[in-house]
Amino acid sequence: VYCDAVFNPLIKHDYFAFRQEGWHFELNNEDELEINGIVYNEMKGVYSDPEEVLSETVGSALFPDTVYSKDSGGDPDVIPELTYENYLRFYNTHYHPSNSFLFFYGDTDIEKHLKKLNDDYLSKYERIERPIARLYQTPFDKPVFCSKEYDAEGDDSIETSFYFAKAYAMTEAGNMKDIYALNV
Numbered sequence: 001v002y003c004d005a006v007f008n009p010l011i012k013h014d015y016f017a018f019r020q021e022g023w024h025f026e027l028n029n030e031d032e033l034e035i036n037g038i039v040y041n042e043m044k045g046v047y048s049d050p051e052e053v054l055s056e057t058v059g060s061a062l063f064p065d066t067v068y069s070k071d072s073g074g075d076p077d078v079i080p081e082l083t084y085e086n087y088l089r090f091y092n093t094h095y096h097p098s099n100s101f102l103f104f105y106g107d108t109d110i111e112k113h114l115k116k117l118n119d120d121y122l123s124k125y126e127r128i129e130r131p132i133a134r135l136y137q138t139p140f141d142k143p144v145f146c147s148k149e150y151d152a153e154g155d156d157s158i159e160t161s162f163y164f165a166k167a168y169a170m171t172e173a174g175n176m177k178d179i180y181a182l183n184v
Contacts, residue, residue, distance in 0.1 A: 003121050006095055011087075018084050035080050043076045053150040054163045061146040062169040063137045097121065098128040137169055 011017040023037035046052045060069045074082070102117065104110055 003117065006100075007097070007121050007124075009091075012091060015084055018087060022082060022087065023079050037079075039073065040076055040079050043073045043079060046073060047076055048151065050150050050161075050163055053148060054165055057146060057148040058165050058167045061144055062167055066135055066137055067133045068135075068137075096128060096130075097125050098130050099133075139169075 009017075011021055019037070021038050023035055023040040025033045026036040028034045056071055060071075063069045104113055
């Protein structure tokens with residue numbers, strides 16, 4: 001299912017799937033145009049959760065030079081700027097097996113799964129030499145501070161509607177036990 005979604009999505013060949021999945025205009029009950037779409041609405045939900053906004057802000061601040069600084073779903077304020085042509089260009093650049101890591105886990109028949117992956121997906125592509133995305137952030141020479149405003153709707157007063165985080169990016173965490181302990 002995931003390989004089909006990544007390597008053979010309907011949206012790659014169907015402009016209307018892009019409009020349904022990404023964003024489109026729709027008339028609301030008051031006959032006014034509003035933006036709608038599956039990804040657009042999902043990301044509006046994410047960006048309406050202050051803890052999600054905090055998480056995105058911290059990630060961008062901790063890892064500004066890496067792919068981890070980017071929001072994988074997109075900011076709903078700018079999603080409507082995405083054109084189908086730009087979507088296809090991005091997809092064709094980044095969604096290729098040469099730009100991926102594939103993992104198996106659990107008690108499984110790895111040879112069977114590798115054969116299926118190869119026969120149904122990987123063999124249909126030519127290998128492309130790509131630089132590996134930068135995964136590690138160069139350590140900062142001093143603390144970095146950042147802030148981001150979010151919409152504090154509801155009964156909360158402005159004086160109590162805030163979140164604070166103090167986060168560290170570890171350059172050398174050690175073994176997996178140490179990494180999990182630091183995450184806690």
